[in-house]
Amino acid sequence: MSTEPRLPLHSIEAEMSVLGSMILSQRAAEEIVTILNEDDFFRPAHQIIFRSIR
Numbered sequence: 001m002s003t004e005p006r007l008p009l010h011s012i013e014a015e016m017s018v019l020g021s022m023i024l025s026q027r028a029a030e031e032i033v034t035i036l037n038e039d040d041f042f043r044p045a046h047q048i049i050f051r052s053i054r
Helices: 012-024 026-032 044-053
Strands: none
Touching: 012 026, 012 044
16 A cells, blocks of 8 residues: 555646647637636646736
């Protein structure tokens, strides 16, 4: 049995894709902010980027 802490499921690549879409398209950003919030991102840096774009 492993004693390492279990991490929540996450996909850094998916987070990067969402943020990239938001940067490239205002329409995408407007739609995404109605679906996601910064707590949905695993990486703290991605949370900050999302908050800045929003």
